[in-house]
Amino acid sequence: MKKWIWTIVVVVIVAIVGGVTFTSHHITQKAYTAAMTTGKKAVNKKNYSIAESSFQDALRHRTNDKQAQGYLTQTQNFVSAESAMSDHEFNAAKSDYMKVKNAKPALSTLSNRAKAALKVLKTVQLKAETFQGVYDQALTQNQGQSYEASNSTLDRIFKDAEAKEPYYTDIYNKAVELRSTNNKAINHDGDGTVDSSSSMPSASSDSSANSDSSAASHGITSGLTDSEKQAAKNYKGSNEFTVKKSQTEINGKAITAGQIASARKTLSSIGVSSGSFSDQDIRNGLIAANKAGVSFKSYAQKTFK
Template sequence: MKKWVWVVATLVVALLIGGYAYSNHHATAKEYQAAMTNGRTALTNKDYTQAESYFQNAMKRRLNDKTAQTYLTQTQHFVSGEDALDARKFSRAQGRYQTVKDTKNGAKVLIQRATKRLKQLKVIQANVKQFKKLLKQAASENQALNYGTSNNTLDELFNNKQFQKVYYKDLYTQALALRKANNAGQASSSSSASSQTTASSSASSTTTSSSKAAATSNSNSNSNSSSSSTKNTGASLTSSESQAAKNYKGSNEYTVTKKQKELNGKTITASQISLARKTINAAGGQADAMSDQDIRVALQQADKKGMSLTKYTQQYLK
C-alpha cells in the first residue's frame, strides 16, 4: 500500500514540475515575441533607441538568438550612419549605410532607408566636389586682387539652393568669409582711387602755379646764366667722363630689375601697391615703413606661397 502511495506522489510532483516548466517556457516565448514585435514597431516609427532596447530584451528571453542579434546590430549601424551624416563625415556614413543594406535577414525598413541614404550621399558628395572647385577659383581670384570677379564666382554658390543645406555648412562659412574679404578689398580699392584723383588734381594745380612762377623768373635766370655757366664749369664732367657715364650698362645693389616689379608677368601698378599697403596695415603689418619694392616682394611671396596677402602678413610680416 505504501509503495503505491509513493508512486502516486512521485507522479504528481513530476507533473507539477513539468507543468511549471512548460508554462514558464511558454511565457518566455511570448515575451520574446512581444519584444521583437515592439522592436519592429519602434523601427517603423524611427525610434531607434527604443528599438535597440527591445531587441536587447528579446535576446535575454532567448539567448544567442540570431534574429534579435541581427536586428540589434543592423539598427546600431544605421544610427551610426545617421550620426556620421549629421557630422558631415560622408565617407563614414556611406560605409555604415552600405553595411545596413547588405545585412542578410535584416529589417526591411532599415534596408530601404539605407538604400535611400546612399543615393542621397552620392548627390551630396558630387555637390561638395563642385562647390569646392568654385570656392577654390574664387580664392585664387581674391589673391590676384580681382575682388569683383571673385564675388561673381561666389554668387554662383550662394544662388544655388543646395549650397544652403546643412551638409555644406563648412563650405558656406568659408564662402561668407571670402566674400567679406572681397568687399573689404573693393572698399579699399575705391578709397585708393579717390585719393589718387584728388592727388592728381592737386598736382595739376601746383604745376600751373609753378609754370607762372617760372615764366616770371625766366628773364632773371637768363641774365645770370652766363656768369653761372662760368662758375659751374669747374664742376662739370669732362667729355671723356660724360661718355663713360653714357656707356655704363651695369647695375648696383639698389637696381630693381623689370622682373622684380612684376606679378605673374604683369607690372605691379602704383594702385596695387597702395592697396597692398592698406591690406598689410589692416592685417597688423607696418606697411608705412616698407618701400614700394618691399610691397612688391610681399605680393610676389604671397602669390608664390598660394596665400592671401592678409594671411601672408599675419604669418611673416608681423
Template sequence: MKRWIWIVITLVIALSIGGYAFARHSQNEKLYTDAMQRGSLQISNKNYTAAETAYTNALKRKPNDEKASTILNQTQSFMSANDLFKDREFANAKSGYQSVANTKSGSELLKNRAQSQLTLIKTIQSNIKKYDAIYNQALNETGEGKYAESNSTLDKIFSDKSIKQSYYKDVLQKAEKLRDKNNSALNGSSSSTSNDFESSNSSSNSNTTNNPNVAPNKNASLTSSEKKAAANYKGSNEYTVTPSQKEINGKEITASQIASARKQISAAGIDSNAMSDQDVRNVIKGAHNSNESIGKYVKAHY
C-alpha cells in the same frame, strides 16, 4: 498500499515540475516574440533607441538568438551612421550605411533606409566637390587681387538652389567669409585687406602641399608637385571642422599617425599630397570604423 501512494505522489510532483517548466518556456517565448515585434514597430516609427532596447530585451530571453543579435547590431550601426551624417562626416557615414545595407537576414526596412541615405550622400559629395572647385577658383582670384572677379565666381555658389541646405553649411560659411573680404577690399581698403588676407592664409596653412585648397601668398612660388596637389585636391578645409572630427574614441589623432597614414595611402596608389590633414584623419577614422587597413579602405572609397 504505501508503495502505491508514493508512486502517485511522485507522478504528481513530476507532472507539476514539468508543467511549470513548460509554462515558463511558453512565457519566455511570448516575451521574446513580443520584444521582437516591438523592435520592428519602433524601427518602422524611426524610434531607433527604443528598437535597440527591444532587441536587447529579446536577447535576454534568448541570449544566442541570431535574428535578434543581427538586427540589434544593424540598428546600432544605423544609429551611429546617422550621428556621423548629422556631424557632416559624410565619408564615415557612408561606410556605416553601407554596412547596414549589406547586412544579411536583418531588417529590410533598415536596408532600404540605408540605401536611400547612400544615394543622398552621393549627391551631397558631388555638390561639395563642385562648390569646392568654385571656391578654390575664387580664392585664387582674391589672392591675385581680382576681388570683383572673385565675387562673381562666388555667386555661382550663392545662386545654387541647394547651397542653403545644412549639408553645405561649411562651404557656405567660408564662401561668405571670402565675399566679405572681397567687399572690404573693393570698398577702399584693398591694400591692407589683401595683405591681411594673405597673412592669414600663410599662418593657418604653412604647408600648401598638405592643404592645397588654401591659396598661398601671391609672392610665394609653388613647386610642380605642389601645383599638381592643389589642382587635384577634392577635400574640405580642415580648419572648419569640429574637434570631434579630429579624434578617435575621444583621443586626438596625432601628427605621427597622420604621417604614417599618408605613407600607407601613397602605397595604396592614392596621391596623399592631394589630401589635407583632415582628409587623412577621415581616412584613419573610416578605416577604424570599418575594421579595415588604411590601404584597403582608401582603395575602396577614394
C-alpha cells in the same frame, strides 16, 4: 502498495516540474515576442532609441538569438549613419548605410531607408565636392588679388538653390566670409588692397601655409624674416615649416584649408579645444585617420579626449 505510492509520487513530481518548465518557457517566449514586436513598431515610427532597448530586452529573454541581435545591430548602424550624415562625415555615413543595406537578418524598413539615404548621399557628396572646388578656385584668385574674379567665381555657389541646405553649411559660410574679404579689398581706397583691420578667412592663411610647407620641405623659407627662419629651424614640434610635402597630403592630394577648418569644428563639437592645435597638427590627425580607415571624428575621440 508502497510501490504504487512511490510511482504516484514520482508521476506527480514529474508533472509539476514539467508544468513549471512549460510555464516558464511560455512566459519567456511571450516576453521575447512582445519585445521584438515593440522594437519593430519603434523602427517604423523612427523611435530608434526605443527600438534598440526593445531588441536588447529580447536578447535578455533569449540569449544569442540571431534575429534579435541582427535587428539590434542593423538599428545601431543606421543611427550611426544618420549621426555621421548630420556631422557631414559623408564617408563614415556611407560605410554605415551600406552595413544596414546588406544586413542579414534584417528589417526591410531599415534596408529600404538605407538604400534611399545612399542615393541622397551620392548626390550630396558630388555637390559638396563641386562647391569645394569652386571655393578653392575663388580662394586662389583672392590670393592673386583678383578680387572681382574671386567674387564672380563664388557666385556659382550663391546662385545654386541647394547651397543653403544643411549639408553645405560649412562651405557656404566660408564662401560668404571670402566674399566679404574680397569686397573690403575692392573698396579699400580703390587700390585693391585688403584693409589691415580686416582678416582673411582661415582658409586663405591655411592655403598659404600649404605653400610654405612645400617650400620648407626643400629648405626654402624666402617669405620669412631672419628671426622667423631661425625660429622655424629651432622648432622641435610639427608645423608648416618643419614637414615634408608628403605630410601635407592625403592620397597624393594636398589637404585643403577647408578640410582643416572642418576638422577644427569637429574637435570643438566633441569638446576638444581646436586652438591648441597647429594647422600641421590637424593635418597629421587627418592623415592618421585616413590611414586607419576611420572618420576624423572617430580618430579624435579616441586620440585627443
